[in-house]
Amino acid sequence: MSHRVVVDPVTRIEGHLRIEAETAADGSITSAWSSGTMVRGIELILKGRDPREAWAFAQRICGVCTLVHGIASVRSVEDALKWAVPANAQLIRNLMVAAQHVHDHVMHFYHLHALDWVDVVSALKADPKATSALAQSISSYPKSSPGYFADTQKRIRLFVESGQLGIFANGFWGHPEYRLPPEANLMALAHYLEALAWQREVAKLHAIFGGKNPHPNFLVGGSPSPISAGPGSAGAAATTVNIVTLEEVRGIIKSMQSFVDQVYLPDTLAIAGFYKDWFARGEGLGNFLTVGDFPSKGMDDPSSWFIPAGVVISRDLKNIQPVDLRDPAQVQEFVAHSWYDYSGGKQQGLHPHAGETKLHYTGPKPPYEQLDVAGGYSWLKSPRWRGKPMEVGPLARLVMLYAKGHEPTRALADQALKTLDLPLTAIFSTLGRTAARTIESKLFADQMMAWLDQLIANIKGGDVSVHNDALWDPATWPAEAKGVGFMEAPRGALAHYVVIKDGRIDNYQAVVPSTWNAGPRDAANQPGAYEAALMDRHKLRDPKQPLEIQRTVHSFDPCIACAVHVVDPQGEELTRLRVC
Numbered sequence: 001m002s003h004r005v006v007v008d009p010v011t012r013i014e015g016h017l018r019i020e021a022e023t024a025a026d027g028s029i030t031s032a033w034s035s036g037t038m039v040r041g042i043e044l045i046l047k048g049r050d051p052r053e054a055w056a057f058a059q060r061i062c063g064v065c066t067l068v069h070g071i072a073s074v075r076s077v078e079d080a081l082k083w084a085v086p087a088n089a090q091l092i093r094n095l096m097v098a099a100q101h102v103h104d105h106v107m108h109f110y111h112l113h114a115l116d117w118v119d120v121v122s123a124l125k126a127d128p129k130a131t132s133a134l135a136q137s138i139s140s141y142p143k144s145s146p147g148y149f150a151d152t153q154k155r156i157r158l159f160v161e162s163g164q165l166g167i168f169a170n171g172f173w174g175h176p177e178y179r180l181p182p183e184a185n186l187m188a189l190a191h192y193l194e195a196l197a198w199q200r201e202v203a204k205l206h207a208i209f210g211g212k213n214p215h216p217n218f219l220v221g222g223s224p225s226p227i228s229a230g231p232g233s234a235g236a237a238a239t240t241v242n243i244v245t246l247e248e249v250r251g252i253i254k255s256m257q258s259f260v261d262q263v264y265l266p267d268t269l270a271i272a273g274f275y276k277d278w279f280a281r282g283e284g285l286g287n288f289l290t291v292g293d294f295p296s297k298g299m300d301d302p303s304s305w306f307i308p309a310g311v312v313i314s315r316d317l318k319n320i321q322p323v324d325l326r327d328p329a330q331v332q333e334f335v336a337h338s339w340y341d342y343s344g345g346k347q348q349g350l351h352p353h354a355g356e357t358k359l360h361y362t363g364p365k366p367p368y369e370q371l372d373v374a375g376g377y378s379w380l381k382s383p384r385w386r387g388k389p390m391e392v393g394p395l396a397r398l399v400m401l402y403a404k405g406h407e408p409t410r411a412l413a414d415q416a417l418k419t420l421d422l423p424l425t426a427i428f429s430t431l432g433r434t435a436a437r438t439i440e441s442k443l444f445a446d447q448m449m450a451w452l453d454q455l456i457a458n459i460k461g462g463d464v465s466v467h468n469d470a471l472w473d474p475a476t477w478p479a480e481a482k483g484v485g486f487m488e489a490p491r492g493a494l495a496h497y498v499v500i501k502d503g504r505i506d507n508y509q510a511v512v513p514s515t516w517n518a519g520p521r522d523a524a525n526q527p528g529a530y531e532a533a534l535m536d537r538h539k540l541r542d543p544k545q546p547l548e549i550q551r552t553v554h555s556f557d558p559c560i561a562c563a564v565h566v567v568d569p570q571g572e573e574l575t576r577l578r579v580c
Contacts, residue, residue, distance in 0.1 A: 002030065004370055005543045008037070010553055011170055012112045014064040015560025017518065019530070019549055020371055023540055029549075032527070032534035033373050034518045036380040036560045039339075043357050046508040050474075051077045051500050052220045058496060058510065059215050062562045066214035067100055067206060068489040069510070069562070072496040074220045075299060080483025080500055085298065086465040089222035091455040092209050092241075094294050094306075095249070096216065097487065098444040098451070099205045102256050104490035105394070105437040106264055108557045110188075110195040113434065116551045117271050118188045119178040120168045123156055126182035131190075134183050138270055141262035143194065152190040172545040179274045188271065191263050198259050205252045208245045222467030229464050241466075246456055253452060256445040260438075268438040269419055272431050279422055282430030282552040284532030285389055288312045288396035289516070291323060291495060293488035294447075296454075306447060307397055307488045308404050311385055315428060317403035323385070325484050325495050328354070333511065334382040336523040337375070339363060347523045349384065352497035353482050355509035380563045382519040382528060383511050391529040392492025392516045393556060394436040398427065401443075408446075412439045430533070433555040474503035489513055491557050514563040517556050530556060 002025075008018035016038045022031040042061050046054050055073035062069065071093060078085060128150040135144040159168060172178075180188070203213040209225055210216020217224045228242040272279075292302055292309030302309060310320040324330055332349030335342055341360035342348055350356060362376045371377040384390070401409035416435060417426060426432055471477065479502060486495040492513030499507040517529040527535070533552050540548055 003543060005540065005546055005549070006370070007546055007549055010550065010558065012115070012550075012554065013558040013560065014062060015514075015558070015563070017553070017558050017560045018371070019534070019553060020373070021534060021540075021546070021549060023543065027540040027543070029534050029538040029540070032531045033371055033377055034380075034520060034528055034530040035371055035378040036514075036518060036563055037378075038560060039359065039379050043355075043508045043510065046505050049505050050503070051080070051498060051505050052472075054498065054505060054508065055218050055220070058508075059218075061510065061512075062559055063214055064104070064559055065100075065489055065491070065562055067096055067210065067216050067218075068487060068494055069496070070216070070218045071097060072485040072487050072489075072494050072510070073498075074218050075485025075487065076483045076496040076498040077220050077485070077500070078483070079299070079485055080481040080498055081471050081477055083221050083471045084468050086222055086463075086468055087297075088227065088455060088458055088463060089466045090295055090298065091451050091458070092223045092225070092466065094451050095448055095455070096206055096209050098294070098448045099202060099252075099256070101444045101490045102260065102441050102448075103199055103202045104557075105441045106195055106259065107199060108437065108490075109264060109268065109434070110192045112557065113554045114188055114192060114271070115168070115171055116547065116554055117178070117275060118180060118185050118192075119173055119175075120156065120171060120185070120189060121160060121173040122178065122180070122182050123153060123186040123189050124160060124182075126153060126186035128153060128186070131183040131186045134270075135187050139262045139266040141266075143190075149186055149190055152193065153186055155193070156186075156189060172547045175542070175545055175547050177541060177547050180271065184270060184274070188267060191267055194263065195259075198255070201255055202252060205249055208249060209241065219467060221469060221471065222465075225466065227459055227464040227466055229459055229462070246452065246459075249452060250449075253445065253448045256448070260441045260445050265438055265442060268435060269416060272420060272435060275431060276420060276422065278431040278551070279420070279426035279429045281537035282433070282533045282555065283428040284527075284534075284536045285391050285529050286313075286315045286428065287385075287388055287390050288399045289323065289385055289390040289392050289493055290396050290400045290488060291325060291486040291493040293486075308400055310400050310403075311390070312396075312399055312403060313388065315425075317399065320400070320403055325486055326353075326482075327351075330386055331495075331511070332384055332387075333509075333515075334384060334522040335376075336382070337373075337377055337520040338381050339376045339379050340381065349387075349523070352484075352495070352509035352511055353499055353507065355497065355507065357509070376520075378520040380515050380519045380560075382522040383516050384522055384526075387524070389519075389522070389526050389528055389532070390516055392513050393433070394440050394490075394492075395427065395433045396492060397440060397488060398436040408443055409439070412442060430552045430555045437557075477503060480506075491559055491562075492516060510562075512559075512562040514556075514559045518558055518560065518563060530558075 206213035294306035328351035
């Protein structure tokens with residue numbers, strides 16, 4: 001007899017996500033549906049605006065992806081108007097985006113995903129001395145003394161004994177699928193708290209180059225912070241990039257490298273060793289897409305990108321297919337199972353340059369027990385590449401770099417697999433997705449130092465240019481122009497599409513990572529990445545505590561706020577759905 005399991009809301013994510021799963025008598029998931037329960041429509045407020053200011057609105061799509069929508073937006077306008085960007089601005093953007101990746105991945109692992117594997121209450125049974133010995137056996141991180149872990153245990157006990165778990169509330173503590181020994185749980189929780197303090201320092205990099213964090217400033221045609229070639233001073237450091245601030249950036253990068261090398265990477269391997277069977281479930285699609293990013297020369301020179309673009313179908317790493325986001329035959333968005341409508345009917349797919357955002361709710365009236373999965377059931381659209389669903393994100397980037405023969409990626413991946421005694425195919429899984437985030441955090445943290453050195457070398461060579469204002473006057477623009485600004489955000493491929501007519505935005509569409517991954521079935525009834533992953537060898541031990549569902553969904557690091565959002569020009573809420 002089948003059983004419907006509903007998880008709503010999925011917690012420890014950004015935005016509102018509902019998962020429904022059909023299980024067989026033995027608990028195996030036979031069908032799954034992913035529903036974004038907020039309303040999409042941020043594109044509507046951009047129509048008619050000056051494209052040079054679009055980034056400031058588009059960036060507010062999300063408060064977690066603090067800068068990626070700003071970058072994609074300015075790139076879309078630059079692409080439409082063929083607006084060249086100085087080399088220093090490219091390097092500054094690379095540093096800012098890479099910092100977002102490392103910051104985001106660490107926060108995801110410890111604060112959003114680790115508690116799927118780490119039992120908070122079990123940590124109270126740990127021996128601090130044994131925890132210290134464990135920590136020192138896997139890392140040289142200095143904060144590993146018995147006293148340090150005893151203090152952490154005391155803090156956790158205060159939470160538990162008060163009956164108010166606070167940040168550790170709503171967990172399935174004691175679930176039989178938690179397998180870490182108490183000492184490993186205590187070590188991970190200590191690093192959970194340590195990461196909270198660490199992130200404050202990392203966020204300063206965005207403030208240095210963009211004035212603030214979250215939502216740093218950007219500028220079409222370059223970077224907003226001028227560069228001073230002089231020695232700098234405390235006052236100048238507040239308004240310009242100079243030797244003082246660049247050395248501060250170097251210190252921040254070193255802090256990133258240290259935490260990734262001594263805490264994040266060892267913890268990932270240590271925890272994964274107790275859950276090796278999770279390297280054999282939760283892949284789903286087997287199709288992976290990257291759009292490429294981190295140019296050393298420019299976005300118009302793919303050979304200079306640190307992350308290459310491409311598509312892998314059915315795990316075939318020997319056959320990488322090219323990606324052209326401008327090609328209507330390659331990228332389309334479907335709404336067959338979404339709460340939207342298209343002028344030509346719900347079964348067609350539209351390229352984002354011709355995209356429409358027409359709200360059309362046809363679902364059950366809240367509160368309801370189940371979604372109408374035969375009709376529309378999500379406020380997310382369903383992007384497809386040549387009609388195929390794709391997974392985007394860290395695993396897709398790892399697959400692409402590995403397939404392209406990127407030696408640092410291969411070395412890190414092979415070493416991790418060797419440590420865990422796993423084959424290469426293990427990366428196609430729930431924990432493979434989690435490990436991919438850790439590996440690329442190491443790659444980005446190390447690469448950031450090279451970008452910083454290049455920026456300093458440019459400045460010493462006399463190049464302090466950060467902005468190209470040649471096209472700032474709209475009178476120089478063509479009457480009509482189309483552009484796409486794309487990048488690899490922490491959660492995957494992101495693209496903003498803009499159509500400019502007579503100096504104003506005529507159409508704007510954002511195709512975001514969580515739309516690719518969390519979108520519903522399409523017109524051909526093909527499941528999205530979340531849905532397919534949940535149907536890939538999952539069995540629930542306790543349907544009332546669906547820990548297994550959370551593990552796989554969290555491995556994608558959902559950001560539903562990016563995929564669905566709406567306000568009107570006055571900032572008023574247009575639609576509210578109450579889901580119980």
